[in-house]
Amino acid sequence: MLLEKEKYDLILLDLMLPGLKGEEIIKKVNNVPIIVLSAKISSDDKVNCLLSGASDYITKPFDSKELLARIEVQLRSNNKNNVLDNLKYKDLELLSDKHTLLVCNNKVSLTKTEYAILKQLLLNKPQVISKNKLLDLISIDTEDCDENSLRVHISNLRRKIKDYTDNEYIESIWGIGFKIKD
Amino acid sequence: MLLEKEKYDLILLDLMLPGLKGEEIIKKVNNVPIIVLSAKISSDDKVNCLLSGASDYITKPFDSKELLARIEVQLRSNNKNNVLDNLKYKDLELLSDKHTLLVCNNKVSLTKTEYAILKQLLLNKPQVISKNKLLDLISIDTEDCDENSLRVHISNLRRKIKDYTDNEYIESIWGIGFKIKD
């Protein structure tokens, strides 16, 4: 699936298009604003999409100027939350080269999976990420991956971080998932 | 002007209100999402507001559920500690992002089951929740669970709350279930 391999600034999702159900796409996407275009004027549809993760919902027919303005709103707010800023936290800095982490300014090389996990945790910093969500995320790169496997990745990440700092960064929330410690 | 002295998570701006012109307010505000409510359906108005800095624009009449959903979208993207997600009542505050409970601002860690029970009770605050309903809820996570077990969970919850406040929060309704005390 393209969504999983490429990077996007914004997704315009037409609910009338054939193929995947819109709501499923919305739930799969993370940290990319989605504007839903739809002929459905049902309020329930709107509410569902918005609560599932869509950033905006425009009912057809719409004025093209309005669409452009709403696109600008999304891009504007996305730039404010500069992604790169969010990837710094205390002694950690995740570099965008996809596999390097700085711990107290020491280079630590991460595997693709470790990078993906840590990035997700840092992006959502105070929040808990469920094990299932992390698994979904990892499955983009590698298919078979169960909780056991995830545990090993987390363990490896912790060890790599611990080599350079005494602070604990990855906290387990029993029965739920993981989060970055405050 | 109030806007300058107080802090806000979100501004709902009704363009029909007398006083300042909406667009001027929008331009004055920084870093706070603004949802504009208006009866004006002119596309130019929408576009102007959005380009001036508004985050969303809703045309009257609108469905209240849609408004709430759009409010949540704004709070979600702006501040990840979503106010709407946190259940507050008197000395209690259930933090959804951490799966923890604050009692008089003291962190108390809850188990998955305790969290689920308290969340259900707080969500339906003045109402009684039947024992069966609570059991159904818990069974999502843990299979075998009878009334005896539920009693123990409630007891543990009460103890954890009692450690930090003298107020009673969980009331038993004899033969029916439990509720949050008024």
Add this chain to the structure above:
DNA sequence: CAAAATCTTAACAATTTCTTAACCATTTTC
């Protein structure tokens, strides 16, 4: 194709949570 890096699986220990069971208190029923 071979070597290296990465991932999954499996096993085990450690930890946390849940249920069971016993006992006592309270409320209802007769």
Add this chain to the structure above:
DNA sequence: GAAAATGGTTAAGAAATTGTTAAGATTTTG
């Protein structure tokens, strides 16, 4: 008021989850 049913508390053992390690499988790289 006594018996029966329901609720509250506690502790111990059962069950589930997590952490760690190492080995074998898979993928990537040169």
